[in-house]
Ligand SMILES: NC(=O)c1ccc[n+]([C@@H]2O[C@H](COP(=O)([O-])OP(=O)(O)OC[C@H]3O[C@@H](n4cnc5c(N)ncnc54)[C@H](O)[C@@H]3O)[C@@H](O)[C@H]2O)c1
């Protein structure tokens with residue numbers, strides 16, 4: 188720690204996320220008919236005082252006069268004040284405890300409320316400078332001690348001066364009376380603390396803004412300097428990612444920006460500069476060029492199953508981890524596939540369209556039950572195998588074809604080839620992954636091998652099916668109908684037009700890539716992918732990462748965690764270990780996992796070391812990315 192500096196923290200909306208008088212109002216006014224009105228007036232006075240529009244002492248007296256406050260009310264708030272700690276304070280308790288002799292808590296609030304927090308932080312009672320409440324004989328609050336300078340405007344600078352501090356004084360707070368401390372010459376630096384509330388005049392008057400305790404420590408070069416402050420980490424989420432993800436990431440302290448639609452390559456190249464984490468769905472192409480322009484990128488999350496839109500190898504070569512949500516929308520796709528199969532078998536979409544035109548055409552011709560029909564599933568992965576179970580429950584016979592060995596569920600039968608599957612299937616449904624090699628695997632030849640009048644579904648990826656050949660097969664009546672949810676060219680946003688040779692064809696159902704678009708699935712994806720990102724950012728865990736070796740890690744405490752991603756080439760590990768030994772780092776734990784392309788080493792080291800030593804680790808030949816966690 189900087190030897191000489193004293194750090195002076197305001198309390199309300201700085202160390203705790205509440206304003207004391209508003210919280211006391213909630214307690215004291217509970218059940219009172221004019222509670223809302225009085226509460227609003229108190230909040231208005233707090234804002235005016237914090238923005239410097241009403242003198243502090245006057246605002247304090249006016250607010251106290253509005254409340255029927257008693258000792259019990261004050262005690263009730265003191266009892267639960269520890270639960271109100273600011274999120275970044277809770278994360279940095281160790282810092283406060285280690286440096287309590289350099290910390291002062293300075294507040295226009297009340298000593299009884301601040302005391303439990305000060306005790307938790309290890310800050311001695313004589314380093315808590317606050318107002319003292321006065322009570323009458325019945326225990327009613329009668330006011331504050333007028334002899335205490337903190338009960339009046341200008342009180343904070345006065346009490347700081349009275350401390351007779353010798354070294355630099357750093358003031359941290361959210362209100363105008365905190366800014367005044369620096370203006371009055373009682374502090375050398377003032378940080379506007381904005382984690383809970385951001386007041387423009389206070390920020391303008393500050394030397395710097397700190398959106399969290401981490402940012403403050405980072406700016407001051409204190410203990411947290413090796414861990415980049417979370418609020419400075421920019422997360423850019425495209426394509427209308429579910430708010431559950433935004434909430435989780437923001438709650439964890441990261442700065443999140445969202446964009447409704449997908450971005451084109453050039454636009455993304457512009458936007459990705461300075462972004463640490465990118466979130467996309469299926470439309471945004473994260474190409475080699477995009478990754479080249481990404482100067483800060485650490486991770487990409489596909490808020491969906493498919494990752495074919497991301498250049499996974501190029502990302503791995505830059506040490507950028509890519510995650511997806513492999514199971515969160517599986518069931519939604521399966522349910523839509525079942526529904527579409529029934530709709531095709533009964534010609535529901537054409538019959539419904541006719542009804543909308545005013546035509547009544549009651550007929551059973553061409554309408555068939557699912558029961559007893561053969562469903563041919565191409566790609567028996569998560570979706571294909573789940574569909575297999577539901578289809579059998581509906582009385583279908585299931586056969587499947589997959590490139591790799593898959594466990595046949597229920598009575599499903601594996602077919603040795605796609606052709607064999609096509610020869611037997613009444614309905615063919617495609618659920619292969621979107622790898623480039625699967626482009627147009629379903630074309631004229633495959634359509635020709637389908638049974639006369641059979642149906643085709645594609646809910647996997649648009650480039651799998653040759654759309655021209657399909658349009659012909661449908662037009663000629665060779666196959667009986669098709670349902671497509673995915674297309675080779677999909678509009679980037681809902682405002683863009685859609686065109687396809689399949690438009691207007693009989694018994695063809697077209698849906699706008701909504702297989703996974705249910706409220707349940709989107710929320711689940713948002714939560715899952717955000718959790719994966721947090722696990723990676725906060726502790727280096729790469730479970731479910733699709734392009735780097737997977738390492739499951741617990742949180743580290745009492746140590747610093749170093750994360751080293753490198754090219755899997757001979758000698759890297761030996762060089763790394765040599766560098767660690769040379770730097771005198773005391774290793775508490777080490778994990779290594781490699782795949783054919785990349786190696787990932789996690790090293791937990793004892794925290795007392797020369798930070799300069801880390802430089803050597805960065806320069807080990809083959810290093811793709813080096814990161815240290817606090
Ligand atoms: N429509 C939507 O909204 C939506 C939603 C989710 C997933 N998807 C897509 O659905 C597809 C399947 O998803 P999943 O979670 O089941 O994937 P998965 O990886 O679990 O399964 C894919 C299976 O296809 C097999 N496969 C790949 N190429 C093949 C080929 N040429 N022939 C036969 N088998 C082949 C693989 O071996 C694997 O078993 C993916 O393309 C995914 O992107 C679409």
Ligand SMILES: O=C(O)CC[C@@H](O)C(=O)O
Nearest residue numbers: 468469470491492493703
């Ligand atoms: O929501 C999306 O954009 C894609 C959904 C789906 O294709 C997936 O891969 O999960």
